[in-house]
Amino acid sequence: MLTYSEVIVLRDKLASGEIGLESAQAQYWKDFKEGQKSWHTKDWKERRSEMIKDKCEICSSKDTLTLQHRSHPKKYSEYLSDVTRAYAEEYRNTNPVIDKYEFTTYVLKKYDYVPIPFCPNCKWSNPYERVRKIPKYRCLGCRHEFDNPVYKSVDELISIFYENEEALEVRDKCFVSKEWRNKNNLSNIRYWLQRDRARNKDAETIGKEAFLLYLNDSIQYLSFDDTITACKKCAFNFDINKMELCPKCNQYYKGLQYPTCIQCLPEEKRKAALESIEFGKDWREMHRELGID
Ligand SMILES: [Zn+2]
Ligand SMILES: [Zn+2]
Ligand SMILES: [Zn+2]
Incomplete structure (x- = not known):
């Protein structure tokens, strides 16, 4: 595990471009496990003993003093999704139009379509299904009663979406992600497509930006800047009972x-x-x- 000053050197080298993202991550994570205690290292112990005061800063007691952090660093994965989201937003704003054919291909590749019934008379979906009465369905929009609902194909839905994103027919979340098993409508799927594209296009930049934020956070944590010396009782109340x-x-x-x-x-x-x-x-x-x- 790197020492405080080694992390600073690493951060500066990555920021200036002297080393690449892959190499920086390899150096930082060499024999590092998320959640591993940095206070087991010699560097940590030495610097801690310089920072800790001789009495509790809350109640002045001298009983078993510890150095408490007021905040804890975020995980790299959290920074990565924050930065990815920002780049996706940027991509959406600069590339609002997606080729219809490419969009269709993406939908079919990544989602299972679960068709939902429509009223044959209007644009409402999911008519009320009656157990005993005939005809079996009753539209909640136009009150039309019927036996055979209409189903739309993926192509039909996408065409409607390209004409009017707000159309009633494309609001239902009838696409199930093959990877995540969650339900989406076409507007949701377009967001994920744009996010995927932004991520692929700027993978290196996004990774670097997120990793720099993560390193800065770690440096801040290791610096003991935002700490307070607390006795056993105050530390317990602070950490466990907030x-x-x-x-x-x-x-x-x-x-x-x-x-x-x-x-x-x-x-x-x-x-x-x-x-x-x-x-x-x-x-x-x-x-x-x-x-x-
Ligand atoms: Zn009081
Ligand atoms: Zn105290
Ligand atoms: Zn209807």
């Missing part, structure tokens, strides 16, 4: 998302908060007694 000491009273803990602890809330709000906590306790108690818990 709580920190209330800045107003410095006595009770509060959720990270709240400005103060419950005790320090204005009278009205405190009452409401305490009542909802009591209610939660009663609720859990009842569940325990009933054996639902």
